[in-house]
Amino acid sequence: MKTSSLQDLKTLSIASLQDTFSTRYHSKDFSFARSEYLRVRIQIIALLFALLTPLWAVMDNLALPEHTLNHVLLLRVVMFIGLVAILLASRFKRSNRSSLLLSTSIFVLPALFYAAVLVYLPNDGNYSLVGYSFIPYLLTATLGIFPFTLLESFGIGLGLLLLQFCSGFVDGTAFSPRALQDLWLLAALLAIAMTTNHFQLGLLLRLYRQATHDPLTGLLNRTALTRHIEHQTPQELVPPVSVMLLDLDFFKQINDQHGHSVGDQVLKRFALLLKKEAKQQDVICRYGGEEFLLLSGPCSLESATAQAERIREACHQLRLANMDGxxxxxxxxxxISMLRHGEHLNDAIQRADQRLYQAKRAGRNCIMAGTAT
Structure with missing residues (x-):
């Protein structure tokens, strides 16, 4: 039992690491949801940094020499304008790419400000008194606020480590014990931030899957299908796209005669059958109680009908038994229906539903397919 539990935990850990390492295994719907999480955090952090920028200028006025102060104030104005631009852009740009670009800019802009300030600050170490040496640590800690993948967080963190290393050349202490200690502390903080990213993104994925997947079959639920359709671009929904609605015949009688536990096993087995027969790009959804939907594209009516026939035959060949054997x-x-040019996918689903009704009236255990026009 212990070996089995450890193996399950190992498998879960590997799956979780695959999910959080990169976006490779993220569905399009989750990628859109993550971009919304990123967008909210972009707005909060950009607003916070924008408010702190002029307040920090007060400390500059007290601590910096006059010939340096003018340059630093100009840099602060530029950074403030950049932060406001990021804040405004995040309110109007909602794509996955723009959210990732803007969230990266949140770190790049203060990092560039820090690099520019080091050029103008006097080479006497006094800049540490006004907190500039803390900027890389602040930005590294801020990484943990965003639901970044480990790869994204490491990329930004590596840039901050390089910035910290290069800052040592400004005062000639790049290879001193103090500078190496600072690099070690920053690397340790990056490891903590990446651990936070891992758990935060893993939790978001777990909650997303619970909300969008049917717990019995593991397929997408109807709500997730609706969101999937909303997030499809016009280029991705260009015909030929087939819509297949499948309904298990006399499923209520199976529940009544053999019990709901057997009915659950029937649904699970049929879901596995659909996964086996579906193509990689197909979308499978548990559309209702015993009703399923398969969205496939690009796909001709002939290939969709052939796929449906394979599913029908495989379902007929399933060997199931109740509790008594x-x-x-x-x-x-x-x-089956085919998406027409210029129409919404919901219209094609309605036509597939009409074909399904015709199949039931024709005696069940059969396929009704509409034309592509």
Missing amino acids: DAVSLTVSIG
Whole structure:
């Protein structure tokens, strides 16, 4: 039992690390949801940094020499304008790429400000008194606020480490014990921030999957399908796209005669069958109680009908048994429609539903397909 538990934990850890290392295994819908999380944090951090920028100028006025102060104040004005621009852009730009670009800019802009300030500050170490040496640590800690992947966080953190290392050349202490200690502390802080990214992104993924996936079959639920359709670009929904609605015949009788536990097993087995027969780009959804939807594209009517026939035959060949060992037969009725040029996908789903109704009226365990025009 212990070996099995450890193996399950190991498998879970690997899966979690795959999810948080990069966006490779993220669905398009989750990528859009993550971009919204990023966008909210961009607005908060940009506003906070924008408010702190002029306040920090007060400390500059007290601590910096006059010939340096003018340059630093000009840099602060530029950074303030940049932060306001990021804040405004985040309110109007909602794509995944723009959210990632703006969230990266939140770190790049203060880092460039820090690099420029080091050029103008006198080479006597006094800049540490006004807190400039703390900027890389502040930015590294801020990484933990964002739901970055480990790869994204490491990329930004590596840039901050290089910035910290290069800052040592300004005062000639790049390889001193103090400078190396600072690099070590910054690297340790980056490791903590990346650990925070891992747990934060993993939690978001877990909550997302609980909200968008059917717990019994593991397929997308109807709400997730609706969001998936909303996030499709016009280029991705260009015909030929097929819509297949599948309904398990006499499923209520299976529940009544054999019990709900057997009914649950039927749904699980049929979901596995759909996953096996579906192509990699297909979208499978549990559309209702015993009703499923398969969205495939690009796909011709002929190939969709052939795929439906394979599913129908495989369903008919399923070998299921109830608690007493008695055989449980299973068949499926299928309706198919093709997305037409210029129409919404919901219209194609409605036509597939009409075809499904025709299949049921025709005696069930059959396929009804509409034309592509």
